[in-house]
């Protein structure tokens with residue numbers, strides 16, 4: 001990898017889900033070869049400077065084996081509750097996939113359990129994976145699965161996806177909409193937050209309702225983090241963060257990872273891949289203004305969203321960083337956004 005490529009640590013991708021859904025079908029591909037359609041594989045990561053990230057394990061309510069499409073946002077069946085044993089089983093499939101990549105990578109892919117391990121792997125040009133759960137349905141109310149998954153390397157949990165569970169309630173993919181769409185943390189949800197704080201597991205607030213956000217803000221002793229969300233003031237999606245939420249994140253020395261999904265970037269919420277890079281740069285500038293230079297990073301949503309053609313996939317990361325440079329972001333700030341802020345906030349969380 002040329003030294004001129006700035007290393008990137010990214011806050012969110014659904015690459016494991018894509019691989020597990022395609023396993024055993026005609027669409028099965030290797031993580032170690034360039035997959036034409038996917039956003040992340042090892043060759044693309046190397047080319048784009050992607051050296052680490054939170055790798056999400058998300059369990060869909062249903063999916064179509066034929067199309068491989070995880071969900072249609074218009075179909076309520078895709079937001080139906082899921083049972084814990086089934087969710088844990090599906091999560092194990094994704095965790096096992098990550099473990100196989102590590103085992104077969106000849107040392108090039110590493111599941112990291114501390115940020116010291118992440119820094120060391122990234123400096124050697126390896127891909128550092130921090131294991132993350134998106135929507136905690138796999139965790140039982142007695143938190144046995146939490147202990148076992150932690151031992152396997154889990155270090156980050158989004159208590160809820162856009163689907164109610166025993167811990168909290170999630171926002172729908174509504175536009176335009178306030179994120180204040182439902183209830184907050186349940187008693188079991190409060191226990192989850194306390195356990196994660198104790199164990200050194202990051203709580204991810206992307207997808208949670210505004211009530212749930214404020215419940216976590218009150219209870220958690222750690223920085224508030226939204227791994228893949230944008231500014232509601234620029235794109236009024238229920239998935240984005242209001243100025244008041246951004247102020248609370250700043251107050252906690254927390255962070256927001258910028259999501260590349262076109263509908264969460266654009267002011268009109270359109271699903272249009274011809275969304276110029278400037279639209280993303282505007283969110284970056286706005287978030288830096290509201291959160292400070294230590295509060296903004298990247299949260300691509302690669303392999304789980306509609307990425308602007310201007311970025312396309314992980315190979316487009318240098319273009320994104322160049323667009324920040326062109327609009328006046330200095331090198332120090334670009335490095336913070338590219339990787340340093342993620343590593344620092346994870347360290348502040350106790351990982």
Ligand SMILES: [Zn+2]
Pocket residue numbers: 134206207228
């Ligand atoms: Zn998500």
